[in-house]
């Protein structure tokens with residue numbers, strides 16, 4: 572039976588897997604992990620992607636959400652009766668992280684900037 576503690580544990584596992592996904596793929600492709608950073612309640616990792624191609628940078632960005640999906644699949648395999656919760660949690664995470672809101676520098680915003688401007692940094696305006 573699903574408990575609030577299980578939901579919290581899976582949510583934390585999704586966040587950790589997300590950040591680890593970024594770090595592992597960045598490292599595998601030749602980039603570097605520079606550390607963990609906290610911005611308010613937001614947890615993130617600082618990465619050096621300077622030696623990577625645009626396609627490789629896109630994979631480092633996609634790795635976080637894909638790692639979350641792995642956690643959701645694992646939770647669904649262990650507790651299939653709660654599948655709707657795992658799908659809801661994954662959907663909420665992806666909506667928050669992959670939709671390019673533009674207000675917070677989430678992965679969706681960075682992927683959009685990479686596609687439009689060839690850089691994950693915000694375009695500079697005069």
Ligand SMILES: [Zn+2]
Pocket residue numbers: 589593632635636668678
């Ligand atoms: Zn991310």
